[in-house]
Amino acid sequence: MNKIKVTVWNEYGESQKKPEVTAVYPQGLHEAIAGFLNKDPEIQAKTAVLADPEQGLSETLLDDTDVLIWWGHVYHDKVDDAIARRVVDRVQRGMGIVFLHSAHKSKPFMQLLGTSGRLCWREANEKTRIWTAASGHPIAVGIPEQFVIDHEEMYGEPFGIPEPLQTVFISWFQGGNVFRSGVTFKKEYGKVFYFQPGHETNPTYHHETVQKVIVNAVKWANPVVKVGPLTCPNVPPLEKL
Amino acid sequence: MNKIKVTVWNEYGESQKKPEVTAVYPQGLHEAIAGFLNKDPEIQAKTAVLADPEQGLSETLLDDTDVLIWWGHVYHDKVDDAIARRVVDRVQRGMGIVFLHSAHKSKPFMQLLGTSGRLCWREANEKTRIWTAASGHPIAVGIPEQFVIDHEEMYGEPFGIPEPLQTVFISWFQGGNVFRSGVTFKKEYGKVFYFQPGHETNPTYHHETVQKVIVNAVKWANPVVKVGPLTCPNVPPLEKL
Amino acid sequence: MNKIKVTVWNEYGESQKKPEVTAVYPQGLHEAIAGFLNKDPEIQAKTAVLADPEQGLSETLLDDTDVLIWWGHVYHDKVDDAIARRVVDRVQRGMGIVFLHSAHKSKPFMQLLGTSGRLCWREANEKTRIWTAASGHPIAVGIPEQFVIDHEEMYGEPFGIPEPLQTVFISWFQGGNVFRSGVTFKKEYGKVFYFQPGHETNPTYHHETVQKVIVNAVKWANPVVKVGPLTCPNVPPLEKL
Amino acid sequence: MNKIKVTVWNEYGESQKKPEVTAVYPQGLHEAIAGFLNKDPEIQAKTAVLADPEQGLSETLLDDTDVLIWWGHVYHDKVDDAIARRVVDRVQRGMGIVFLHSAHKSKPFMQLLGTSGRLCWREANEKTRIWTAASGHPIAVGIPEQFVIDHEEMYGEPFGIPEPLQTVFISWFQGGNVFRSGVTFKKEYGKVFYFQPGHETNPTYHHETVQKVIVNAVKWANPVVKVGPLTCPNVPPLEKL
Numbered sequence: 001m002n003k004i005k006v007t008v009w010n011e012y013g014e015s016q017k018k019p020e021v022t023a024v025y026p027q028g029l030h031e032a033i034a035g036f037l038n039k040d041p042e043i044q045a046k047t048a049v050l051a052d053p054e055q056g057l058s059e060t061l062l063d064d065t066d067v068l069i070w071w072g073h074v075y076h077d078k079v080d081d082a083i084a085r086r087v088v089d090r091v092q093r094g095m096g097i098v099f100l101h102s103a104h105k106s107k108p109f110m111q112l113l114g115t116s117g118r119l120c121w122r123e124a125n126e127k128t129r130i131w132t133a134a135s136g137h138p139i140a141v142g143i144p145e146q147f148v149i150d151h152e153e154m155y156g157e158p159f160g161i162p163e164p165l166q167t168v169f170i171s172w173f174q175g176g177n178v179f180r181s182g183v184t185f186k187k188e189y190g191k192v193f194y195f196q197p198g199h200e201t202n203p204t205y206h207h208e209t210v211q212k213v214i215v216n217a218v219k220w221a222n223p224v225v226k227v228g229p230l231t232c233p234n235v236p237p238l239e240k241l
Numbered sequence: 242m243n244k245i246k247v248t249v250w251n252e253y254g255e256s257q258k259k260p261e262v263t264a265v266y267p268q269g270l271h272e273a274i275a276g277f278l279n280k281d282p283e284i285q286a287k288t289a290v291l292a293d294p295e296q297g298l299s300e301t302l303l304d305d306t307d308v309l310i311w312w313g314h315v316y317h318d319k320v321d322d323a324i325a326r327r328v329v330d331r332v333q334r335g336m337g338i339v340f341l342h343s344a345h346k347s348k349p350f351m352q353l354l355g356t357s358g359r360l361c362w363r364e365a366n367e368k369t370r371i372w373t374a375a376s377g378h379p380i381a382v383g384i385p386e387q388f389v390i391d392h393e394e395m396y397g398e399p400f401g402i403p404e405p406l407q408t409v410f411i412s413w414f415q416g417g418n419v420f421r422s423g424v425t426f427k428k429e430y431g432k433v434f435y436f437q438p439g440h441e442t443n444p445t446y447h448h449e450t451v452q453k454v455i456v457n458a459v460k461w462a463n464p465v466v467k468v469g470p471l472t473c474p475n476v477p478p479l480e481k482l
Numbered sequence: 483m484n485k486i487k488v489t490v491w492n493e494y495g496e497s498q499k500k501p502e503v504t505a506v507y508p509q510g511l512h513e514a515i516a517g518f519l520n521k522d523p524e525i526q527a528k529t530a531v532l533a534d535p536e537q538g539l540s541e542t543l544l545d546d547t548d549v550l551i552w553w554g555h556v557y558h559d560k561v562d563d564a565i566a567r568r569v570v571d572r573v574q575r576g577m578g579i580v581f582l583h584s585a586h587k588s589k590p591f592m593q594l595l596g597t598s599g600r601l602c603w604r605e606a607n608e609k610t611r612i613w614t615a616a617s618g619h620p621i622a623v624g625i626p627e628q629f630v631i632d633h634e635e636m637y638g639e640p641f642g643i644p645e646p647l648q649t650v651f652i653s654w655f656q657g658g659n660v661f662r663s664g665v666t667f668k669k670e671y672g673k674v675f676y677f678q679p680g681h682e683t684n685p686t687y688h689h690e691t692v693q694k695v696i697v698n699a700v701k702w703a704n705p706v707v708k709v710g711p712l713t714c715p716n717v718p719p720l721e722k723l
Numbered sequence: 724m725n726k727i728k729v730t731v732w733n734e735y736g737e738s739q740k741k742p743e744v745t746a747v748y749p750q751g752l753h754e755a756i757a758g759f760l761n762k763d764p765e766i767q768a769k770t771a772v773l774a775d776p777e778q779g780l781s782e783t784l785l786d787d788t789d790v791l792i793w794w795g796h797v798y799h800d801k802v803d804d805a806i807a808r809r810v811v812d813r814v815q816r817g818m819g820i821v822f823l824h825s826a827h828k829s830k831p832f833m834q835l836l837g838t839s840g841r842l843c844w845r846e847a848n849e850k851t852r853i854w855t856a857a858s859g860h861p862i863a864v865g866i867p868e869q870f871v872i873d874h875e876e877m878y879g880e881p882f883g884i885p886e887p888l889q890t891v892f893i894s895w896f897q898g899g900n901v902f903r904s905g906v907t908f909k910k911e912y913g914k915v916f917y918f919q920p921g922h923e924t925n926p927t928y929h930h931e932t933v934q935k936v937i938v939n940a941v942k943w944a945n946p947v948v949k950v951g952p953l954t955c956p957n958v959p960p961l962e963k964l
Binding site for chain 4: 111112115116117124
Binding site: 165 | 370372373374375376386387397398399400401404405406407408411412413414417418419421
């Protein structure tokens with residue numbers, strides 16, 4: 001069996017090289033994510049960052065990517081419009097994409113979902129409980145009915161997403177908020193998953209259940225088929241006119 | 242303009258005639274609900290209960306009902322299968338229906354949604370915050386981004402509903418749970434809304450914002466058209482074979 | 483790897499023992515369906531019919547079924563209410579179900595989807611073209627953009643289903659009708675697929691592409707998990723009240 | 724009652740000033756559409772075209788628009804990215820939008836739906852039958868179960884849209900194709916409707932039933948509320964941390 005080829009993309013700018021981040025993710029959170037993904041025998045993950053040539057998202061790399069994981073926060077605007085469109089195009093042609101945490105304001109997320117990325121937020125290191133709403137969904141396999149992250153950034157409703165294909169997880173926050181924290185969409189040939197946890201100063205991606213969700217999401221988003229550029233063909237009649 | 246004809250149906254059995262209930266709803270919660278509905282100039286509400294002839298749901302009454310509100314809890318099994326089917330049939334033909342609180346285990350709810358009505362619950366009079374997830378939905382008009390009910394029964398995820406047409410409200414509970422507390426569905430010609438608050442020993446239906454949600458739901462569920470019995474007609478070809 | 487255990491259920495009454503049916507399906511269409519399913523190395527299919535003990539749907543058999551295929555037409559009413567409820571319960575607990583052709587009026591279909599099963603129809607042996615609307619859906623893998631069945635019964639819109647999770651196929655009929663002929667739903671833990679082709683006097687289940695769709699549907703509906711009876715547990719608070 | 728303020732926007736370039744178009748729409752199809760809309764006592768429609776200042780879509784005009792109707796085909800690329808984003812932003816903030824015919828490749832359509840706008844097409848002046856799939860939907864009120872347009876451009880599946888909120892119409896084409904020709908979406912506060920008929924050399928917008936659909940769509944898309952720019956506020960905790 002061929003492994004699922006994953007690229008973990010991270011903006012990885014100066015904001016992630018501060019001591020409070022490197023204390024948690026010495027090589028960057030993208031390397032931490034690729035690290036646990038590579039422990040799964042069905043997955044082969046590599047990383048890419050904004051400072052790479054072509055912002056880490058060359059056509060060659062995307063040719064070789066079944067599922068893209070996206071982490072961005074402070075530098076959304078630095079992503080070229082053309083590169084964002086390239087990613088959107090690849091998703092429409094079948095590449096799976098998993099948006100993590102603050103990727104809700106990334107260009108590909110906003111363009112794929114037609115949203116402003118609106119939500120409310122709070123950095124207070126509060127407790128969150130993540131509840132499984134879609135029992136039996138492939139992304140929830142092996143995930144308990146609810147699990148706790150002791151310290152996370154709060155993201156709260158109203159979340160400006162269109163009605164999801166399925167609402168897999170809903171989060172409770174200590175400070176009184178709720179959030180649809182795991183939601184699926186389909187865009188032409190490609191599957192999209194958004195997952196809320198993952199503030200850069202919290203060890204969220206070292207959390208075993210969070211890792212399991214992301215592994216599940218990669219397997220779910222792995223395309224059954226990827227196709228070439230999408231066109232609007234002029235077609236002859238099949239029946240007599 | 243014709244008023245929207247609403248029937249508020251309540252099982253209203255012995256369990257609702259205990260002092261802890263009558264202290265809150267002396268005439269029954271159905272009368273309280275009809276009471277605030279009738280303050281709206283567009284609505285004309287009456288009530289019906291399980292002890293009425295034909296369990297309060299005669300064909301004549303349903304002929305005269307645009308939107309049915311359903312409250313049941315302890316006596317779900319007392320509703321005749323034929324009466325439940327009659328209600329389901331009316332919804333499919335256009336009658337709106339608003340299921341309140343423990344109606345998630347009523348026969349019409351389970352049959353319309355194909356669900357077991359599964360959820361988890363706790364009677365602890367805890368605080369709940371109801372968040373608007375679907376900004377701009379007609380049922381959320383005039384409802385703040387979130388509002389509090391100080392004491393309610395907890396209903397929690399996983400809630401065994403199919404993916405809603407729209408998730409209008411999501412609730413936070415003090416004890417650590419979340420719940421999709423306001424969800425819409427459409428069944429053939431009819432609109433369906435489920436709304437979680439309303440334990441019989443809490444003054445929830447005296448809460449102004451709860452009242453506003455139910456008024457909005459009635460207006461939203463009011464059918465644009467009601468039709469006769471649904472059939473599978475044998476039809477001639479429209480084009481030459 | 484364990485094979486997917488499929489039970490192909492067929493009412494298989496007198497109407498299917500007439501010469502015009504046995505000419506096409508000498509052992510019954512359920513045997514034809516099980517036959518092509520068993521050619522797939524991942525599937526192990528058996529059959530059951532209405533005349534069997536417990537109407538062919540004993541708890542023991544359902545314990546041993548991952549995906550149930552349902553074909554019924556003339557004898558929908560002969561299926562006991564309790565047996566229909568048993569099937570519905572199993573789907574809610576994870577068993578996949580594939581409804582074929584006239585199963586749109588079967589008790590399990592109507593109860594799972596909350597529909598009257600309404601559609602229009604015509605027996606004129608006309609041509610139908612089945613178009614793939616959901617490109618890249620697992621049920622559409624290997625299925626061409628459109629394929630032809632030369633002679634089929636027409637089923638036409640309006641089809642009284644709730645909005646599908648995904649509309650996989652839409653059919654064109656020679657006589658001027660259209661139909662959402664392949665649609666998916668999810669009910670608690672279980673996946674549901676309805677597929678329109680398959681009139682009993684047409685050799686539809688000998689059609690290679692139809693067979694491929696049904697094989698794909700079985701693999702898609704195969705549950706990631708099956709669970710015991712669904713309940714509404716009373717749960718303690720997770721946070722201090 | 725305040726009237727619904729509609730702006731009918733049309734690219735209205737050279738391609739619409741050829742004799743075969745002006746024979747059908749002497750003042751442009753936007754004027755024809757505004758004309759029949761203005762016959763409805765609840766609607767007040769004006770027009771705007773690409774050649775107008777700010778491409779006809781100034782902030783002032785959008786401030787004064789409840790529902791925008793969009794017709795474009797040959798000059799999609801001439802619409803400035805900033806103007807397209809402005810329209811998308813207005814929809815997210817509540818403005819309704821009705822995309823007609825070839826608007827499936829317009830920038831606002833592709834950005835709101837995250838689609839490439841993919842479909843197949845044919846200019847053969849063939850017959851199309853438009854079937855109502857969502858009985859009882861406000862856009863289908865007063866529309867027969869099916870109606871005919873004698874000569875239209877064919878648009879066919881696969882149509883690269885995400886799963887609609889509701890599939891209101893599905894079209895049959897003489898040449899053997901089908902198409903989800905009337906589909907609804909919701910994007911944050913705003914409602915979106917796409918309607919397929921309307922090739923510029925056919926008198927489609929003079930067709931009484933087509934006019935009725937567009938009038939219905941305007942009333943359905945009329946926002947219950949419009950809001951200011953959407954933001955991601957930093958919010959304090961509501962409960963003690």
